[in-house]
Amino acid sequence: QxxxxxxxxxxxxxxxxxxxxxxxxxxxxxxxxxxxxxxxxxxxxxxxxxxxxxxxxxxxxxxxxxxxxxxxxxxxxxxxxxxxxxxxxxxxxLYQVGLPLVQQYLFQFEHLVREHLPKLGEHFSREMINPSMYASQWFITVFSYSFPFPLALRIWDVFLFEGVKIVFKVGLALLKYCHDDLINLSFEKLIHALRNFPEDAMNPDILLPMAYSIKVPELLWNVCNVLELSDLESPVD
Incomplete structure (x- = not known):
């Protein structure tokens, strides 16, 4: 109707x-x-x-x-x-004017990268790479935008049961899996690599166990959740 x-x-x-x-x-x-x-x-x-x-x-x-x-x-x-x-x-x-939840999630994700992958986080900072350049669609579409269906569906199974934390964990797992390649790339090649992960990184039987092994610190999660959006550092593309 x-x-x-x-x-x-x-x-x-x-x-x-x-x-x-x-x-x-x-x-x-x-x-x-x-x-x-x-x-x-x-x-x-x-x-x-x-x-x-x-x-x-x-x-x-x-x-x-x-x-x-x-x-x-x-x-x-x-x-x-x-x-x-x-x-x-x-x-x-995620869809309201200004995408406030996207901004919050990207801010959280940047801190989690620094926490779990400090060398890569430092490299991203030197190359002026922030999550808004590569991760916005991960949250907006829960990995359904450009990721292979077998992987996207497995992520959605977990997402419907557990909520958004799986998006953070899969994102961190992707960066961890590709860490040694990413850390040697300059800005232009980094952007391309972060938007075009290799096929072997998309294997759900490899990526999801890696994601589950990542522990999201509850303290960091709670602190990020109460931050005012005006304090967020990362712009959204």
Whole structure:
């Protein structure tokens, strides 16, 4: 009913982005096909349901992944649950004006890199690399934007059960796995490498055990959670 009877200021944006969401997946490949129509319906329904947030690019990857495993109505209500925090911390701050939760998560992640990978953290500082240059989409789409489906689905299994900490841990595991290569790269090559991880780094049977072995310090987590957003140091791209 939200799709049929209500209008959304985001309709044109949704239509524009539909073809960019999982463009190589068979369910979404056909222009105006059942996959694209379902994705449009879920995204428009959410933009009407929550007009304060509306539609933001990146939501399509969440909704699209859900649609691969459930009906439009179930995908819509699970999207609502994720963004409103029915089980875990609400995700809507990832999509609000200014992306406040993205800023917070990137700030936290930068501190975790310094804590767990101090030499790499120092190298990033020297090369003026900050997480906004490579990690924003990790949080906005929970690794569903450009990561292989076998890995993304395994991450989502954990994410739905445990919440956002798995995104931090997988991100740290990726950097740890590629540490020896990354630490020898200059700025331009670093940016490319951080946006294009090698195929062997994407093996879920290797990466996820490594991620689980990483302990996120509760003290650091709690301190970062109460920081005012005005104190954040890293800009968002």
């Amino acid at each position: 939200l799709v049929i009877y209500e209008t959304s200021a985001s309709e044109l944006d949704i239509i524009r982005d539909i073809s960019r969401t999982f463009p190589t997946h068979v369910f979404f490949q056909q222009r105006h096909g059942p996959g694209q129509r379902s994705l449009y319906n879920v995204l428009k329904a959410y933009s009407v349901f929550d007009r304060a947030v509306g539609y933001v690019q990146g939501m399509g990857f969440l909704a699209g992944l859900l649609l691969l495993y459930m009906s439009e109505e179930d995908a819509f209500w699970l999207l609502v649950a994720l963004l409103k925090g029915a089980v875990h911390a609400p995700m809507e701050g």
